[in-house]
Amino acid sequence: MKYSQPRAAQIQRRNKAATEKRTRGSGAVVARTGFGDLWRSWLCHHREMAVESLRRFFATPMASTLTALVIAIALALPAALQLGLLNFQRAVAGWDGQPQISVFLHKGAKEEAVRSYAEKLRESPAVAEVTYISPEAALAEFERGSGFGEVLAGLDANPLPAVLLLRPRDIQNSDKLRALVETLSAQALTDSVVLDLAWVQRLTQLTQLGQRLSAGLAVLLSLGVMLIVINTIRLHIENRREEIRVVKLVGGTNAFVRRPFLYSGLCYGLAGGLLAWLLLLTGVLLLSGPVAGLASSYDSIYTLAGPGLSYLLGLTAGAALLGLLGAWLAASRHIRAIEPC
Template sequence: MRAKASGAAQRREGASTSRARFLDRYRSWRDHHSLSAADSLRRVLDNLGSSLLTWLVIGIAMALPTALSVALDNAREVSGSWDSPAQISLFLLKSTGAEAAQALQAELQERGDVAEAVLVDKVAALEEFAELSGFTDVVASLDENPLPHLLLVSPATGVEPSVLQAELLALQPVEQAVVDMAWVQRLNNLMDLSRRLVLGLAGVLVLGVVLILGNTIRLAIENRRDEIIIVKLVGGSNAFVRRPFLYTGLWYGVGGGFIAALLVLAALFFLEQPVSNLASLYQSNFQLSGIGLIGSLQLVLLGGALGLIGAWLAVSRHLGAIEPR
């Protein structure tokens, strides 16, 4: 019985010792993280001039693709109302009179698949052309009006323009039905191409940010070579030595992301009023949309992630070459 009790006591004591050792290791790991983060931040702020230059380079590299992406989003928002719904132009026979054109307009207005039908009278169209082109004398010398009556038909929501076009072409006295969406398709293709170019540029600049941070961390490693050798001599592991440099890369990345967010917000603030003035000339209430608080935080987090990646690559490459002799 005494042997069993002694064995149980030893197991309890061993479990307690194991837990105590785990807690000690955890506290040591946590304290070293805190000290490394604080010491790395202090070192970055002590060299404020060079740190500002690094932050500016990173911020500009991150702000450029972000600003282009915001510009594309605003352009897509502006063009969103241009391609929906499509408009069908119905050119009537030249012999069609005004009463017949108005009757066809009324008939189209009653259709469920037509949202709106606007009649452009050929007399008014010719007068507008003469006024805008400046060829008033030439137009006045014409024996007859060469323009037909025109109906601008907007399909109802959910109606396929090509299907409605085929139905309207069969009506009398319609001579031609045109759905001119080629310019919208060209615009959309241009927007997609621009988006891909921005993504490509962002990839190149992100790689540049990682290389800049990697080079900065490499210089920091070289400046602290003697310190690293001493730490390794007393038994410090690579993870122990690596930790301060990872935090250094994190602070550089976070600062660069913060600068990038400030640059984008400043550019939007600078352009907001001119864009509003231009939109008002076209009777539009369009306002520039920015990255907002969430987008700014994402930039800061992205900068921090890039800083960690660049620091990790630099430390992994150069730390192994520093060994005590």
């Protein structure tokens, strides 16, 4: 059968297109990698590196434990100081830290006059609270606190005067506090006035000093933790130098090579934070008995507060972050210097 010239040209073009299509199907195919495939591959590699880092961590238990223990000691020192400050604040929690004015009255003052004077002070705008302590109540409290009950029982008369405990309303203005003290001293019933503002200021300054010492020690020892991790990761990199060269030779990037070392630093940090918490807990358990015995001798039920869940989370999270940062600094510097031959 013969075709016309246009029809023959059309058939020829169609056969040529079919031949090219078969040729393309039998050769290499160019495919695009989607974002989902890249994300799954990234997660898979992270999971593999995390498992591999844990395996390497437990493969050398002695070296890993010693490194984690050094990190734990460095972290436990500032944490112990902070915990000590917390227990100190709990010990003085019965005293709210506000300045208090003690007004000692004349021994000859009548109780009716004293109570009238106390009511008058309660109406003063400069006074927030007034507590009256009678001579009998003061003597009973002194007997309980001193332990000299038999000696005091042999006295002919009560040597203690009545006392008014005043809570000033404006505790920030020292000039107003001194003016109030002068006003109270000028009253006829007043024998003497004692303002414990200096003790409040000393206690506040002592607490602030402890907090700043704790913060400074924490910063210095955090740098020490980072140096420990940097040196440890540097040794790991040197031991795997040839492996890193091979990975880079087949196209591995610095980020790809750095990933397992980051997980190693994370493992060291987590282990160090957990050990630091265990050291704090052990210290509190060892000291709780003597502290409770000392408190009972003062008729107190005070007990030491141990490192709870917040300390555990804070220490492990902070140590893990320091380990990760130290590993990143060490790996970024040393891996970049290793190139395939």
